[in-house]
Amino acid sequence: MFIDLITNWVLIIPLCAWIFAQLIKMLVAVSQGKGLDLSIIVSSGGMPSSHSAMVCALATAVAMTNGFGSTYFAISVILASIVMYDAAGVRQSVGIQSVVLNRIITELKRKEPLVKIEADLRELMGHTPFEVLVGALLGIVLAWVWLFLAKL
DSSP states (O other), X not given: OHHHHHTOHHHHHHHHHHHHHHHXXXXXXXXXXXXXXXXXXXXXXXXXXXXXXXXXXXXXXXXXXXXXXXXXXXXXXXXXHHHHHHHHTHHHHHHHHHHXXXXXXXXXXXXXXXXXXXXXXXXOXXXXXXXXXXXXXXXXXXXXXXXXXXXX
């Protein structure tokens, strides 16, 4: 059973795509002068979208192993579409709302409210459409190259 898990490329490739995207995200943050922040490895939001990389790597790996006409590929494409829509739509909106709420909290803190206001909300929740696109392309290319090289 364990050997089946560690040799299942359709499982391993998307996980590696997620890790690779998270590492790129950390390098992007460092290049932007934000310093080395290891918490980025497990955080959401930012460039590129690791969610998109993961689900597109999954769909690509399924297509290359089971075919574009398979039910598995159809399921993985629907899943990828939902995840990417959520990453660029709903979660991005939540991030924008967090920015506004944090501004309100800052204003309330300046006026010394009676009730202590909790920590700021996380503002980087979702992705821009470009971040989702880059993540998707990263996942597709990584899965394609991996499986292409595995067949050589």
